Amino acid sequence: MNTVINSIYRLKKLLTSTDKITQTILRILAAVFGGYALTASVMAALALVLPVPKVDALFFISFLPALIYPAVLLWVFVVPTAQRAWRDLLIVTLAFGLLALSAAWLR
Template sequence: MLIINITILNSIRQLKEFSASTNKTGQVILRILAAVLGGYGLTYSTLAALAILLPWPRVDVVFFSALFPSLVWLGGILWAFAAPTAQRAWRDMLGATAFCSLLAMVVVWGR
């Protein structure tokens, strides 16, 4: 168990060093990961929040759900490459994803 914890801590330390480096290749890799993975999380957390919050009939919500995700993901991809740093892109993506997820959970728990 101790070996696993040490391995996890070493991996976290290496990830922090990699994200703090000024290596252009590393920054581009982090931005690509933020665009793909962060955009995916942002898209579906936003979709969950909107599906719960929209006061429309169910048919309209399902139709909107088929069209809307591509726009959110596009916005996430654009933000990942427009952000001043890769760390800020990740922070903003995770913050927006957490906000939408918490909003959806609070609404569901409040019902």
């Protein structure tokens, strides 16, 4: 348990560091992995929530990654800190993930 607490402390220290190289690396990682996770969760949620036939929903959803992923890539580098980028990506991804899970559960 102590190693988990130490790992969390080191991660928090890394995210709040003011070193430009560290911030850039963290932003790149957030853009690549966080953008992918966010895009996947949005697509899953919309596939289950849209009130149209499955074929039409999949056709519409197939165009969304071309809009969502570049927007996330740009947004990650606009926010003031990498910590805020990671936090916001995590919150939005979890929100869409929970929406997808609840929609799948209610079907």
